[in-house]
Amino acid sequence: DTGVSQDPRHKITKRGQNVTFRCDPISEHNRLYWYRQTLGQGPEFLTYFQNEAQLEKSRLLSDRFSAERPKGSFSTLEIQRTEQGDSAMYLCASSLAWGMSTDTQYFGPGTRLTVL
Amino acid sequence: AQSVTQLDSHVSVSEGTPVLLRCNYSSSYSPSLFWYVQHPNKGLQLLLKYTSAATLVKGINGFEAEFKKSETSFHLTKPSAHMSDAAEYFCVVGNQAGTALIFGKGTTLSVSS
Numbered sequence: 001d002t003g004v005s006q007d008p009r010h011k012i013t014k015r016g017q018n019v020t021f022r023c024d025p026i027s028e029h030n031r032l033y034w035y036r037q038t039l040g041q042g043p044e045f046l047t048y049f050q051n052e053a054q055l056e057k058s059r060l061l062s063d064r065f066s067a068e069r070p071k072g073s074f075s076t077l078e079i080q081r082t083e084q085g086d087s088a089m090y091l092c093a094s095s096l097a098w099g100m101s102t103d104t105q106y107f108g109p110g111t112r113l114t115v116l
Numbered sequence: 117a118q119s120v121t122q123l124d125s126h127v128s129v130s131e132g133t134p135v136l137l138r139c140n141y142s143s144s145y146s147p148s149l150f151w152y153v154q155h156p157n158k159g160l161q162l163l164l165k166y167t168s169a170a171t172l173v174k175g176i177n178g179f180e181a182e183f184k185k186s187e188t189s190f191h192l193t194k195p196s197a198h199m200s201d202a203a204e205y206f207c208v209v210g211n212q213a214g215t216a217l218i219f220g221k222g223t224t225l226s227v228s229s
Contacts, residue, residue, distance in 0.1 A: 003159075004159070031215075033215075033216070033217075035217075040221075040222075041221055041222070042206050042208075042219030042220055042221050042222050043160070043206075043217075043219050044219070045216035045217065045218070048215050048216065055215070056213075056215055056216065058216070091159075091160070093160075097214065103214070104150075104162055104165060105162075105217060106162075107152075107159045107160040107161075108159055109157075109158065109159040110159065
């Protein structure tokens, strides 16, 4: 079990540029989640996938954000036309979940985005 | 809507003394509750999880939490603090669908020698 991994760990970009982050979940996990954490706050839910299907999106996920999980394994989160307000830690988590039980989510180390 | 409130933004204790981190929750259904810990430059780690099996939940590293429905509380305790316990602690409630986690704002625990 290698845990959840995220790449890159840090990203510095200029306002208006596009960025893409990758998350590799624990191999047998069927659910994958994205959260955003700003300084001094707890993580906030953005979206989640059950296998390759994106089943829920938060209102925080503006039109500039898009997430994919094409083969039900790794996932990417893209932010287009970045703004300074997008600066945050982007966290990925995965779980092995069935039905409506709240299963344990295992988190990756995060990608810290800084928009200049 | 469900939510959690962490009553202290910062708690300071001396090594070897008890730890109490307070959390109140709000939920219209029987909630799943969690405590996660976040050490600097490390990912979130699950300390313990409540899912209605037992009101007193034991977690890793000597932590435990008690679910009190009448008080809508889920406080985290540890009998004796270690220096390595210094970190950010989050009280978390699962949403009704069992998908998203809803985090509190966090409590920073400082441990002095």
